[in-house]
Amino acid sequence: MKNPVYTFEKLKFASFEFTCCEGCQLQLANREASLEAFFSLLDVRTFREISSEKHDDYDIAFVEGSISRSDEIERLLAIRRQAKTLVAFGTCACFGGVNSLKNRFPIKESIAEVYDGLPVETLPVRKISDIVKVDLSIPGCPVAKEEIERIVVNLVTGSLPAMPKYPVCVECKERLNTCLFDLGEICLGPVTRAGCSAVCTSGKTPCLGCRGPAEDSNFPAFMELVKERGLSRRDLQEKLGFYNAFEAYTVHET
Amino acid sequence: MIYRVISKPEFRSFIDALVQANSSFGPRRVDTAANGDPVYQFMPVGSADDIEFDYTTTASSAKHFFLPFSEELSRFCFHERDWEQKISYEAQPVVLIGLRACDISALNILDDVLLKGNYPSPYYLAKRKNTFVIGMDHLPLPGCFCKSLAHHTVSTGFNLFCSDIGEKYYLSINSSKAFNYLKDFQTEEPSYEDNCLLTERRKLISRSFQTEVDVTSLPSILDIEFDSPVWEKWGTKCLNCGTCAMVCPSCYCYSVEERFDIDLKGASRNRKLYSCNLVDFAVVAGGHNFRPKNGDRLKYRYYHQHRGFAENGNQQICVGCNRCGRACLAGINPRDVINDLRMEKDSCMICVSQSPGRT
Numbered sequence: 346m347k348n349p350v351y352t353f354e355k356l357k358f359a360s361f362e363f364t365c366c367e368g369c370q371l372q373l374a375n376r377e378a379s380l381e382a383f384f385s386l387l388d389v390r391t392f393r394e395i396s397s398e399k400h401d402d403y404d405i406a407f408v409e410g411s412i413s414r415s416d417e418i419e420r421l422l423a424i425r426r427q428a429k430t431l432v433a434f435g436t437c438a439c440f441g442g443v444n445s446l447k448n449r450f451p452i453k454e455s456i457a458e459v460y461d462g463l464p465v466e467t468l469p470v471r472k473i474s475d476i477v478k479v480d481l482s483i484p485g486c487p488v489a490k491e492e493i494e495r496i497v498v499n500l501v502t503g504s505l506p507a508m509p510k511y512p513v514c515v516e517c518k519e520r521l522n523t524c525l526f527d528l529g530e531i532c533l534g535p536v537t538r539a540g541c542s543a544v545c546t547s548g549k550t551p552c553l554g555c556r557g558p559a560e561d562s563n564f565p566a567f568m569e570l571v572k573e574r575g576l577s578r579r580d581l582q583e584k585l586g587f588y589n590a591f592e593a594y595t596v597h598e599t
Numbered sequence: 600m601i602y603r604v605i606s607k608p609e610f611r612s613f614i615d616a617l618v619q620a621n622s623s624f625g626p627r628r629v630d631t632a633a634n635g636d637p638v639y640q641f642m643p644v645g646s647a648d649d650i651e652f653d654y655t656t657t658a659s660s661a662k663h664f665f666l667p668f669s670e671e672l673s674r675f676c677f678h679e680r681d682w683e684q685k686i687s688y689e690a691q692p693v694v695l696i697g698l699r700a701c702d703i704s705a706l707n708i709l710d711d712v713l714l715k716g717n718y719p720s721p722y723y724l725a726k727r728k729n730t731f732v733i734g735m736d737h738l739p740l741p742g743c744f745c746k747s748l749a750h751h752t753v754s755t756g757f758n759l760f761c762s763d764i765g766e767k768y769y770l771s772i773n774s775s776k777a778f779n780y781l782k783d784f785q786t787e788e789p790s791y792e793d794n795c796l797l798t799e800r801r802k803l804i805s806r807s808f809q810t811e812v813d814v815t816s817l818p819s820i821l822d823i824e825f826d827s828p829v830w831e832k833w834g835t836k837c838l839n840c841g842t843c844a845m846v847c848p849s850c851y852c853y854s855v856e857e858r859f860d861i862d863l864k865g866a867s868r869n870r871k872l873y874s875c876n877l878v879d880f881a882v883v884a885g886g887h888n889f890r891p892k893n894g895d896r897l898k899y900r901y902y903h904q905h906r907g908f909a910e911n912g913n914q915q916i917c918v919g920c921n922r923c924g925r926a927c928l929a930g931i932n933p934r935d936v937i938n939d940l941r942m943e944k945d946s947c948m949i950c951v952s953q954s955p956g957r958t
C-alpha cells in the first residue's frame with residue numbers, strides 16, 4: 346500500500362468476539378463514506394462479521410467482549426500466543442461492561458433467571474486484561490468509529506495511538522450543553538475519559554462512564570460534588586457500576 | 600462614534616431585517632436549570648422573535664465564533680513524491696447579537712493577544728473582520744464582577760452597542776457598516792432627555808454590582824504567593840475538567856495535532872482549544888509532565904487570567920464575567936480564590952511588620 350510519498354504495510358488484522366453484543370465490531374463496518382479507505386489499511390485475516398475466510402497468520406488482534414466461560418479462556422490464550430499486538434476493543438473487553446452486572450448476583454440465581462434452569466456453564470465476568478496481557482485498550486460502548494480510524498492510521502503509520510486523557514466535560518462544553526448537574530442529575534462526565542463527543546449528554550442523558558476513568562481524575566472531589574448537591578448516593582453507585590469501569594474507585598466506597 | 604436613539608419596535612424591525620439577510624447568532628433560552636434559572640446560549644437565530652433581548656448572560660461565551668473549539672489550520676496533499684500545503688483563512692460573514700460589555704472587552708483582549716503580537720493569527724483576523732458585533736447592556740447578575748476590572752463598559756471592539764433606556768435603545772454606532780444598515784430605519788438624534796436616561800442607566804448598572812473583587816496589585820500578589828497553600832487548597836477541589844476555560848471569553852490556549860487522512864493521501868493540522876487545567880496540558884515529549892498536580896494547573900490558569908503573560912503585556916485577561924465560577928462544578932470561582940490569596944498576603948504583611956519590632 347502506497348501513497349505518493351510514503352509506503353506503508355497493511356496491518357495483518359483479525360477480530361474476535363467473546364461475551365458481548367458484537368456492537369463494537371459492527372462499528373468497524375460502519376461509516377460507509379470512509380469504509381473503503383479504512384479496509385484498505387487492513388489485511389483482514391479473520392473477521393466473521395465481514396468475511397467467511399479464516400486465517401491464523403494475523404499480527405494484530407482486536408478482542409471484543411468479556412470472558413465468562415472456560416472455553417473462552419482457551420481461545421483468548423491462543424489469540425495472545427499469535428498476536429503481536431492484542432487490543433482490548435470496547436467497554437466489555439476493557440472493563441467487563443454491562444455483562445459484569447451479573448457478578449452482583451450468585452451465579453446460580455443468574456442462570457435460573459436467564460436460562461430458566463437449563464444447565465449452562467458460566468463464570469463470573471472478567472475483563473480481557475484479567476486473563477492476558479493487553480497492549481492497547483480502546484474503550485466505548487460502542488467504540489467511536491472516528492477514533493478507531495485515527496488509531497488504525499496511527500498503527501499503520503507507526504505513530505503513537507492517542508486518546509484524550511481529559512474528561513467528557515470538555516467535549517460536552519464544546520457542544521454548549523447545559524450541564525446535567527444543573528438539571529439536577531448525576532453525570533459521570535467529570536471523571537470519564539473523553540473521545541465520544543459527549544454523545545450521551547448532548548442527548549440530555551447522563552454519562553455512565555462507558556469509556557472508563559479519565560487520567561488522574563479527581564475522584565474524591567467528584568464524590569464531594571455529588572454530596573454537596575444532595576444527590577442520591579445510590580444513583581451514583583448505580584451509575585459507577587453500570588459498565589464496571591470504575592471498579593478501582595468503587596471498592597472502598599459503599 | 601455616532602449616537603442615535605431608536606424605538607424598541609423599530610429596533611426589532613432592524614434586527615429582524617439584519618438576521619433574515621445574514622447568518623446570525625443571538626441569545627436563546629436553551630434550558631431551565633433545576634433551581635428555576637433560565638439557561639441561555641448564543642444560538643442560530645432566523646428572526647427577531649428567536650432572540651431573548653432581555654436575557655441575563657449566556658452560559659458559554661461568544662469566543663468560539665472567533666476561536667472555534669476545533670479548527671483545521673491547514674491541509675497537506677501528497678502527490679508525485681512531493682507534498683503541498685493548503686491554507687485557507689476564509690470566514691463567512693456572521694452577525695452576533697447581544698454581546699455584553701465584558702464579552703466585547705474579552706474580544707478586545709483577544710485582539711491584543713492574537714493580532715498585535717509578532718505572529719498575528721490570520722485565522723482569528725478573518726473571523727473577527729467578518730463578524731458584525733452588536734452589543735447590549737444589562738444589569739449584572741449577583742456573581743458578575745466585571746466592574747472590578749473596569750469592563751462593565753466598553754467603547755471599542757463592536758459595530759453597534761445598544762443601551763436600554765426604557766422605551767428606546769440608545770445606540771453607539773462604531774462602524775460605517777452599522778451606520779449604513781441603520782439608514783433604512785427610523786432613528787433620531789439623542790435628545791437631552793435621552794442623554795439623561797443614558798446616564799441614569801449607566802449609574803444603575805454601576806450600582807447594581809453585588810460582587811466586588813479587589814484586583815489592585817494582584818499581579819504582584821500572585822508573584823509573591825507562587826508557593827501559597829491556597830493553590831493546593833483549591834487544587835484539591837478541582838476536577839481537571841476544563842469547563843472553566845471552555846466557557847471563558849478570554850482563555851485562548853490550544854493544542855495542535857497533525858494527522859493523516861484515512862486514505863493516507865492527505866493530512867491535516869488541527870487546533871483544539873485546551874485548558875491549562877487539563878491533566879496533560881504541560882506534558883512534553885517523553886511523557887514528562889511539568890504540572891502534575893491539580894493545584895499547579897489551577898494556579899497557572901489564575902496566573903494567565905490575573906497576572907497576564909508577556910505576549911499581552913502582562914495585562915490581566917479576565918474580564919470578570921464569572922462564567923467560570925458559575926459553571927465550575929467544584930465551586931471554584933475567581934472571587935473566592937483571589938480573596939483567599941489576599942488574605943494570605945495580608946496575614947503575611949502583618950507578620951512581616953510585627954516581627955522585626957520597633958525598639
Ligand code: SF4
Binds near residue numbers: 370410435443486
Ligand atoms: S462494549 Fe457495548 S457495544 Fe461493545 S460489545 Fe460490549 S456491549 Fe456491545
Ligand code: SF4
Binds near residue numbers: 513518525
Ligand atoms: S453534563 Fe456531564 S459531561 Fe457535561 S459538563 Fe455536566 S458533568 Fe460534564
Ligand code: SF4
Binds near residue numbers: 541
Ligand atoms: S457520554 Fe459517557 S457513557 Fe456516553 S458514550 Fe461518552 S463516555 Fe460513554
Ligand code: SF4
Binds near residue numbers: 840927
Ligand atoms: S476550576 Fe472548576 S471548571 Fe475549572 S477545571 Fe477545575 S473543576 Fe473544572
Ligand code: SF4
Binds near residue numbers: 843848849917933
Ligand atoms: S476567568 Fe472567569 S470571570 Fe474571568 S473572564 Fe474568564 S470566565 Fe470570566
